[in-house]
Amino acid sequence: MTLNAGFRGDLEAQIAQLRADRVYKTLNYLDSPQSARVQMDGRGEVLILSSNNYLGLCDEPSVVRAGIEGLERFGAGTGSVRFICGTFTIHRELEAALARFVGTDAAMTFVAAWNANEAMTATVVQEGDVVLSDALNHASIIDSMRLAKAITKCTTGVYKHADMDDLVEKLRAAKGARRRLIWTDGVFSMEGAIAKLPQLLEIARDHDAVLIMDDSHATGVLGATGRGTAEHFGVVGEVDVITSTLGKALGGAAGGFIAGPAALCDMMIQRARPQLFSNALPPTVACSAVAAVEFIEAHPERVTTLRENSAWFRSALREAGLKPLDGETPIVPIIVGETADAIKMSGMLLDEGIFITGFGFPVVPHGTARLRCQVSAAHSRADLEYAVRAIRDVATRVGVVK
Ligand SMILES: Cc1ncc(COP(=O)(O)O)c(C=O)c1O
Incomplete structure (x- = not known):
């Protein structure tokens, strides 16, 4: 057996070019x-x-200690996928804490916000739906839409960054769709700009669209008590779906979640491929994340x-x-x-x-x-x-x- 020399050579040439381009x-x-x-x-x-590490919780003693205790109580691994080999009580506790924190009925965790976003679109759309995205949304949202389009044949589109007129125009064009969905970042990661959430909510209502907001850079950051973009604008409880990460302000380890109606989280258990075919968050990470949420609530x-x-x-x-x-x-x-x-x-x-x-x-x-x-x-x-x-x-x- 010989290694494929052409494959390796191509990769080495691409890397050499990246170096040459500085x-x-x-x-x-x-x-x-x-x-x-x-x-x-x-x-x-x-x-x-x-x-x-916005809040400095990566090395916060109570967050670290919770992870150590979690490791001792639940062990190192989940063993398999949640529905196959059992779900840990700490996942239920974490999901309740996250829903309470961001102000939704329920929450469902994933091993990363990347996976949560990837799961979100393809799990809820069908052929005949139109999904629209802000031009500066995170790569995980872009890929989520590409995947959903390939799997379900839904229609996808991009509106100019923070341009509400362009969004409205695209929603009008999608009037005949079965369902309209809008994806936005809460905070745009390369600019640090905050989404125009009040306008987005109004537009979503006017056009019978579902608003999905990725609050990864806002959870623990925006709002008087860190509940995110919705708290910043005084509209907690009004966003249809919030996705976010545990890998930034909430302890900075790993993990992500979808928060919204209980039926949405249930659908993730039933149908989301990253949930059905991939292990859950390691219990030690879940324990640290619960401690991180409690820390922010107390501080x-x-x-x-x-x-x-x-x-x-x-x-x-x-x-x-x-x-x-x-x-x-x-x-x-x-x-x-x-x-x-x-x-x-x-x-x-x-x-x-x-x-x-x-x-x-x-x-x-x-x-x-x-x-x-x-x-x-x-x-x-x-x-x-x-x-x-x-x-x-x-x-x-x-x-x-x-
Ligand atoms: C807006 C946004 N969404 C999702 C992610 C992915 O987060 P995770 O590291 O939990 O996969 C990031 C991380 O860079 C992000 O900035």
């Missing part, structure tokens, strides 16, 4: 928990502003600290002559233009002991490459001051600010 990504290895500062292999202590001041840190950081960047995108979320992108510049600046910042990832094409459109800073409640003011100084210094050296 868009090759390198992994940075960490040897400590995610926190404001991490131990990076070969670099020592590094300040991190590119993690989704809304963490959410306040996150909001204050984000506002301070944005205005300090502006005072330093940088141009972060406007916004209210902890996602603070600084547009630098070329992908190679974003990657270069990211490397220069690492030399200063700061980890901020640069994003370029194809993740964002050509010419809009950016340093995406993500603020955490775990950051001290001194951490953020140091970051602003270093970003200004690097941006000046690269010529992004004069």
Whole structure:
């Protein structure tokens, strides 16, 4: 038996091209928990502003302890798929906690928000349905729609980012459809912008459409008590379906969920392929996630600290002559233009002991490459001051600010 040399050669040539184009990504290895500062292999202590650890719960003692106790109580593995070999009581507890937290009747967990989104569209649509997506929605939503279209022959479409007139036009064109569904991110991950939820709700009502919102970057982040985009706008309980992740503010491990009517969650058990053919969330992760939800419910001041840190950081960047995108979320992108510049600046910042990832094409459109800073409640003011100084210094050296 010989390995397929052509296959390997193709891959090696593609990687060589990525290096030649200076868009090759390198992994940075960490040897400590995610926190404001991490131990990076070969670099020592590094300040991190590119993690989704918005509330600093990755190493919160009660969240870690719950995982350890869960491991001892439930063991390491689920053994198989939920309906085949049994569902752990901790999954039921977690799903009740998540539904309570985001304000829906029920919730159903998955091993990742990616899987939750992937499951969502194909499980509920049929031929004759029309599914519309904001142009800047997360890749998992795009793939979910592609998959649903391939499986069910539903019709899919994309409306211009946050353009309510375009959405209405497309809904009007879909008047004869069996059902209309609208997918939106609650917070758009590359921009940090918040969806126009009140308008989306009104439009969905006017056109008899189902609104599905991926709140992955908003759960634990937006609203006075971290309940997400709906709380931010005072419309908790009004969104048909919310999907979100456990892998960001809610402890940052892994896992995702769909929250909505009990019948929707039941349909996921009955029909969702990522639920029927894949193991459940490991019990230790479920235990940590329950502790994370309880922590946020008991400590809304963490959410306040996150909001204050984000506002301070944005205005300090502006005072330093940088141009972060406007916004209210902890996602603070600084547009630098070329992908190679974003990657270069990211490397220069690492030399200063700061980890901020640069994003370029194809993740964002050509010419809009950016340093995406993500603020955490775990950051001290001194951490953020140091970051602003270093970003200004690097941006000046690269010529992004004069
Ligand atoms: C908006 C959005 N949805 C879904 C996901 C996927 O989350 P998970 O890591 O739980 O699969 C992400 C993660 O990047 C995201 O930003």
